[in-house]
Amino acid sequence: MVLMGVAGCGKSTVGVMLAARLGAAYLDGDDLHPSVNIEKMSRGVALTDEDRWPWLTRVGEALIKPEGPLIVGCSALKRAYRDHILETADAPVTFIHLAGTSDVINARMNDRKGHFMPPALLASQFAALEPPEINEKAINVNIDRPLVSIVDTIVAQLEGMENGK
Known part of the structure; x- marks a missing residue:
């Protein structure tokens, strides 16, 4: 699974809690960024597609035959990025x-401490965002609610997908 969305949407926080609920491992996609990408974002410079491709390849590679259930946090903002992850993983991936x-999200970003991504780049994230389409294996969850409710909703939707609902 890939938890996706713009910076500050809660991928790491939701990912850790969801992984615990599902008995899965959580991998923060930020840890897969080349150092040049982190340095660039830290300076308030938005990444280009060319900056992102090596990172997205690393995300897809992490999803190749993991040792057990795995959730990766990755913005995966564009359909082309999600397609690249799928091609690299060469396996079914559910995007959340x-x-x-x-x-x-801006309020959340302003409250968090110690993250390299400045709130000033949020507009560029929303400009790039292409929400999952109906023909993608994906679910959408509104984050404007308590964390436990977000995770409960994801679990219920995942169970619905497994049961063909």
Whole structure:
């Protein structure tokens, strides 16, 4: 599974809790970024597609035959990025889009400490975002609610997918 969405939507926080609920491992996609990408974002410079391809390849590679259930946090903002992850992983991947308004996410980003991604880049994230389409194996979850409710909703939707609902 890939937890996706713009910076500050809660991928890491939701990912850790969801992984615990599902008995899965959680891997923060930020840890897979080349150092040049982190340095660039730290300076407030938005990444280009060319900057992202090596990172997205690493995300897809992490999903190749993991030792057990795995959830990776990765923005996966564009359909082409998700397709690249799928091609690299060469396996079924469910994308879980943590969706929220720019106001909600901006407030969260301003409250968090110690992250390299500045709130100033949030507008570029929303500009690049292409929410999953109906023909993608994906679910959308509104993040404007308590964390436990977000995770409960994801678990219920995943169970619904397994049961063909």
